[in-house]
């Protein structure tokens with residue numbers, strides 16, 4: 415199975431000539447098509463194989479990656495968030511029924527489609543999914559506004575909303591949707607539970623992001 419490092423090693427053979435230097439012809443005698451742009455390494459979810467499958471106009475990328483346990487997982491990547499396991503955004507019955515195994519496309523409103531395993535009472539099937547990432551992926555500190563949903567502006571209302579939700583979601587035995595799961599012990603990536611890591615991380619981003627989202 416090919417891996418990302420092997421693919422990048424192959425691409426390094428195609429670097430453009432230095433400025434002022436005539437580009438070397440290709441092996442069949444034709445001039446190179448164009449200079450290559452920078453390559454962005456997306457990282458992985460812990461395993462040795464990652465594949466990008468779709469990108470939108472904002473440069474947000476989806477695909478699949480194997481984690482450290484060899485499990486194939488759908489991912490989302492953004493320059494601000496890095497690579498994220500989309501399964502971390504499932505909660506409630508979705509989290510118990512679904513394993514998102516590959517994200518195939520993302521549109522300009524953040525809607526993602528792909529395939530996963532869905533467990534029913536009778537069997538496990540491969541099924542198609544569509545999901546839209548919560549707004550906090552794009553403007554993480556914006557949680558609410560006068561109308562009760564994120565308003566593109568970060569102020570004290572968002573901090574209060576976080577603290578109120580945090581008290582509920584971090585309580586022992588809570589099993590409902592997680593809106594406060596921003597971070598885990600390893601850093602700013604959701605880990606499926608709400609803890610002191612999330613409180614510290616949210617406050618750190620709220621402090622620096624007050625004002626309009628950009």
Ligand SMILES: [Ca+2]
Pocket residue numbers: 556557558559564565566567568569571572
């Ligand atoms: Ca807000």
Ligand SMILES: [Ca+2]
Pocket residue numbers: 594595596597598604605606607608609611612
């Ligand atoms: Ca967390």
